[in-house]
Amino acid sequence: MNDEKRGILYTALTYTIWGFLPIYWKLLDQVPSDEILASRIVWSLFLTVAFIFLIKGRKMLLSDLKDLWKSKKTFFTLMIASYLITLNWFLYIFAVTNDRIVETSLGYYINPLVSMLLGVIFLKEKLSPAIKFAFVLAATGVTILAVSYGTLPWLAFGMAFSFAFYGLIKKTIKLNALRGLALETLFVMPVAVAYYIYLFANGDAHFLHTGVSTDILLVISGAATALPLFLFATGAPLIPLYMVGFLQYIAPTLMLILGVLVYGEEFNRINLISFSFVWVALAIFTTSKVMEARTVRRGRLNSGH
Template sequence: MRSGIMYISLSYILWGIFPIYWKVLDHVSSEEILAHRIIWSFVFVLLLLLFQKRFADFLYECTKIVKSPKILLTLALSSFLISANWFVYIWAVNHDRVLETSLGYYINPLVSVLLGMIFLHEKLNKGQQTAFLFAAFGVLISTVHYGHVPWTSLILASTFGFYGLAKKVIKLDSAFGLALETFVVFPIGIIYVLYLESLGSSVFFEWDASTNFLLMGTGVITAIPLLLFAKGTPKIPMYFLGVLQYIAPTITFFLGVFLYHEPFTVVELITFVCIWTGIIIFTMSEPSFKTIWKTRLSK
């Protein structure tokens, strides 16, 4: 189990420090970063599959998917959802909204539970209902004070929540899934980069070498945490996964406050305290979490 915890923790740590990478690329438009992230993620995963001699298995999975219109449609939907999520995240970081991205990923598990209730007819236990009310109250406080809904946070949480729903339909190996999702939007990424080149406004090959390498590296930093996560997940209990998932937004939160010095007023504090309270209640109300504690107390 230790190796599982190590893999999962490392994946969340890498996801948590993503803002540092995007900040280094803040001289590049969010749209162009997204296009390169799609392109190089597809290229990197494809090379990885070839290196692991799994490309034939990947092609076999593709032939099965092509025969199912439902899975094809869901795959297209999941591709656009994750692309939208990536874009909003990159845009938010490079527009000094790191704290909003942190908030979005804190409330994501609660949004996922709500979506499960609506679309999969899953029932919320009392703890989950209370947790959701705390989170909603935190968002309401921010909305009333600033006069607008924290759209960045809600879009990040909802796109990733719907993406999770889509992934329940497409049950694929993580590398296969990333390859297919980026393949769907790969032509859009290529066309957009070529369009920028035709206008003379693309930074790729027009800027310094470090920028080119960083743009190409977006594929590597996208794939590695996902592969670590996939390697670690089977080795740890679900309640551990439920706790560890908050490593990423917590790191991002500290980056926003202490590294990038984003405003953190009493209103933000109250909002986050409400969210954190909801998360604690949510985590402790998970059936797997309660079972493990009952087992330990009975010994």
């Protein structure tokens, strides 16, 4: 298997795991979202650091820590990123455990468009007419949904914007994905540990008090975070960026199917119309980005680079 095929396999597997993760969080319905999040933080740090040591990355991790301490700008930038991704995790878990998987899928569908919008605002990137049209279509779809709800789908927007800002900030920091996850989690670890101490002190903790199966699921939540990220870090660099962008729609599509067909969430005619606008917008967006990438690639080949 060549590098590109391995890249496609690992990246597709990453998004497939993320797409099926709602099943995992549903198994923890008896545990409040905030405790699931605290557990995910604690165990993902433990397992990620253990894996880094296993692959003999201890020296590089210590080097990253030293560099981070020397650069206050990078330190605070990564801290902001860590709290943004933690917010994203919380909204995602809350949505799944409160029967709002369909809204979760909408958030991850519109995320690439939100990321592009932030690129225009903060990085002064320019949009092609096709992508501008895609924005209009997506905005129309979300507006239809908002009118039908009587309110904005705030969970979808919260997930899309928190992840988009996280991605924007991460563009300014050059860190290995796995070690970056460990450092990000380190920033929120004190809050998670303090919250668990509070839960245990008040007798509200489910960990070690509900049952062995719940304890195992909470511990494995760390692996549910670290494993797909490791696969992504391995696979994504082996394939073109437009291919990564195309494969990312696997996750929200699987979430939507799970929400409607497995967990019986409502998906009426208004939802279909709204999502259709978003799907067409994403088709235009993806096609436009693929064509741009091919043009750039062809230009490099013609210039001999």
